[in-house]
Amino acid sequence: MEEISDLIKIRRAKVQEFRDLGVNPYINRFKVSEFIGKLLETFSEETKEDLEEKNLQYTLAGRILSRRKHGKTTFCNIKDGTGLIQVYIKKNDIGEEAYDLFSKYDIGDFMGVTGKLSKTKTGELTLFAKETTLLSKSLLPLPEKWHGLKDVELRYRQRYVDLIVNPDVKQVFVYRSKIIQALREFLTDRDYLEVETPMMQSIPGGATAKPFKTHHNALNMDLYLRVAPELYLKRLVVGGIERVFEINRNFRNEGISTEHNPEFTMLEFYTAYVDYHYLMDLTEELFRYIGTKVFGTLKFPYTYVENGEEKEGTLDFEPAFKRIPFKESLTEIGNIPADTVNDPQKAVAYALEHKVPLEKKDSPAKVMGKLFDHFVEPNLVQPVFIIDYPLELSPLSKKKEDDPSLVERFELFVARKEIANAYTELNDPIDQKERFEEQVSQRDSGDEEAHWMDNDFIRALEYGMPPTAGEGIGIDRLAMLFTNSQSIRDVILFPQLKKES
RNA sequence: GGGCCGUUAGCUCAACUGGCAGAGCAACUGACUCUUAAUCAGUAGGUUGAAGGUUCGAUUCCUUCACGGCUCACCA
Numbered sequence: 270m271e272e273i274s275d276l277i278k279i280r281r282a283k284v285q286e287f288r289d290l291g292v293n294p295y296i297n298r299f300k301v302s303e304f305i306g307k308l309l310e311t312f313s314e315e316t317k318e319d320l321e322e323k324n325l326q327y328t329l330a331g332r333i334l335s336r337r338k339h340g341k342t343t344f345c346n347i348k349d350g351t352g353l354i355q356v357y358i359k360k361n362d363i364g365e366e367a368y369d370l371f372s373k374y375d376i377g378d379f380m381g382v383t384g385k386l387s388k389t390k391t392g393e394l395t396l397f398a399k400e401t402t403l404l405s406k407s408l409l410p411l412p413e414k415w416h417g418l419k420d421v422e423l424r425y426r427q428r429y430v431d432l433i434v435n436p437d438v439k440q441v442f443v444y445r446s447k448i449i450q451a452l453r454e455f456l457t458d459r460d461y462l463e464v465e466t467p468m469m470q471s472i473p474g475g476a477t478a479k480p481f482k483t484h485h486n487a488l489n490m491d492l493y494l495r496v497a498p499e500l501y502l503k504r505l506v507v508g509g510i511e512r513v514f515e516i517n518r519n520f521r522n523e524g525i526s527t528e529h530n531p532e533f534t535m536l537e538f539y540t541a542y543v544d545y546h547y548l549m550d551l552t553e554e555l556f557r558y559i560g561t562k563v564f565g566t567l568k569f570p571y572t573y574v575e576n577g578e579e580k581e582g583t584l585d586f587e588p589a590f591k592r593i594p595f596k597e598s599l600t601e602i603g604n605i606p607a608d609t610v611n612d613p614q615k616a617v618a619y620a621l622e623h624k625v626p627l628e629k630k631d632s633p634a635k636v637m638g639k640l641f642d643h644f645v646e647p648n649l650v651q652p653v654f655i656i657d658y659p660l661e662l663s664p665l666s667k668k669k670e671d672d673p674s675l676v677e678r679f680e681l682f683v684a685r686k687e688i689a690n691a692y693t694e695l696n697d698p699i700d701q702k703e704r705f706e707e708q709v710s711q712r713d714s715g716d717e718e719a720h721w722m723d724n725d726f727i728r729a730l731e732y733g734m735p736p737t738a739g740e741g742i743g744i745d746r747l748a749m750l751f752t753n754s755q756s757i758r759d760v761i762l763f764p765q766l767k768k769e770s
Numbered sequence: 771g772g773g774c775c776g777u778u779a780g781c782u783c784a785a786c787u788g789g790c791a792g793a794g795c796a797a798c799u800g801a802c803u804c805u806u807a808a809u810c811a812g813u814a815g816g817u818u819g820a821a822g823g824u825u826c827g828a829u830u831c832c833u834u835c836a837c838g839g840c841u842c843a844c845c846a
Binding site: 274275276277279280335337338339340341342343344346355357359360361375376389390391393395409410411412413414415416417418419420421422423425434476477478479497519521523524526527528529533535626680686687688689690718741743745746756766767768769770 | 771777779780781782783794795796797798801802803804805806807808809814815819820836837838839840841842843844845846
């Protein structure tokens with residue numbers, strides 16, 4: 270039925286051969302005396318003579334990644350989770366029978382090896398084997414050693430293979446993990462409490478986005494996967510958890526691109542008694558903390574494409590991040606005439622003239638948003654806070670005291686991407702209710718992304734929420750930024766793909 | 771969802787204007803006791819993503835579909 274290539278048939282036959290010889294090809298345990306990385310770290314600089322004198326015996330284990338056979342001797346490289354080391358197997362040293370058995374191992378198999386650590390005449394740290402053990406047999410051939418696995422579809426679908434043969438891949442995910450760890454440290458050191466709030470919500474709130482819908486059978490109730498934790502975290506601020514954060518998944522039923530995966534990881538944190546200015550300072554500090562702690566630098570390479578050419582730049586988190594009001598950014602960075610920005614009709618005309626796609630139902634504020642996306646965002650390379658957004662684009666933010674058409678909100682842009690979004694939280698329950706009502710009417714007129722009415726959230730605010738500022742940071746994009754990754758799929762281990770055909 | 775590009779051996783890639791589908795690595799057989807993209811000699815490996823169509827003849831041209839990449843729209 271199933272077509273099996275000769276390569277696999279041969280390997281399956283080998284498994285049987287080992288069994289026939291009384292060798293279990295999948296043994297239960299194997300005691301390792303040291304990890305490879307540790308040996309590389311400790312002994313790479315030592316001379317061959319010193320190593321010989323110390324007569325160091327080790328038992329290592331790892332996956333065979335390459336092999337160079339020379340008749341009665343073989344060099345191979347084995348890799349464990351910590352590093353890759355060369356092993357030298359000589360017939361005279363391990364015996365004829367053992368050598369014949371070893372010769373049946375394939376690239377991709379896990380083997381254990383005991384022997385003396387020394388160096389070859391070329392100076393490479395090498396374990397000179399006295400004994401080898403088959404730990405686990407591999408049935409599928411690994412991709413080519415030189416080119417690795419390049420087919421991006423296979424890399425994402427079979428990430429396990431990608432991780433085996435493309436060493437840089439693991440490093441990206443190590444960095445991702447360390448970045449998240451640094452975020453946690455940074456916040457917990459400042460007395461923020463990490464919490465987990467519902468991912469399944471009956472009213473999906475906290476962001477303008479289309480949710481995924483699911484159904485709970487026992488409760489006979491439709492539920493939505495959350496688009497943001499925001500409204501629950503604010504309920505906690507109401508309840509007295511005045512410094513709170515959550516790092517977890519959000520789900521949005523929208524397009525997939527190099528910057529969007531349907532499930533993505535967000536940090537959201539809330540701080541009572543402060544405003545968005547405080548958060549800007551804290552955000553700058555946070556970026557420098559990650560840079561220093563994880564990478565030991567505040568300057569990062571940045572690859573981008575301009576006019577079809579790949580170019581290299583540098584992102585610098587050292588200088589103070591610029592803070593530019595939204596409206597000013599349109600004129601100063603977007604080079605849109607001031608009278609156009611101030612006149613909704615002219616703005617629409619300007620947008621159409623420059624082929625910015627508008628929809629008929631777009632309000633003046635939405636037109637501004639689109640002008641921003643089109644003319645300003647592509648120019649925001651070094652870290653910059655865009656501040657003071659139009660009220661209508663921000664249904665959960667607090668109005669500015671001196672200009673109620675604007676809200677106290679900022680978004681942080683780096684490398685032409687939106688990385689963070691923050692604002693002084695709206696805590697006036699009556700104002701909040703009116704804004705929800707406005708969103709509901711937009712929803713009724715066909716805007717599937719508009720916010721829902723959340724009466725329990727209003728009730729929480731009615732009990733009183735202290736003045737609070739909150740911020741969300743997209744972790745995937747943050748990881749892209751720090752690892753200079755061109756696609757969000759390169760920082761997500763298993764990105765969403767269609768079913769394999 | 772739209773546009774452009776791609777899918778050939780396990781992997782990385784060739785095959786001119788439609789004319790016998792090829793190489794390197796991996797595999798297999800053999801030689802080789804310090805190699806490292808080991809080397810040398812030989813062998814095998816293919817429904818060219820799928821289904822139709824045009825043609826004497828299709829990897830190549832056309833149509834539809836599947837999957838992927840980039841990009842636009844939407845969005846963080």
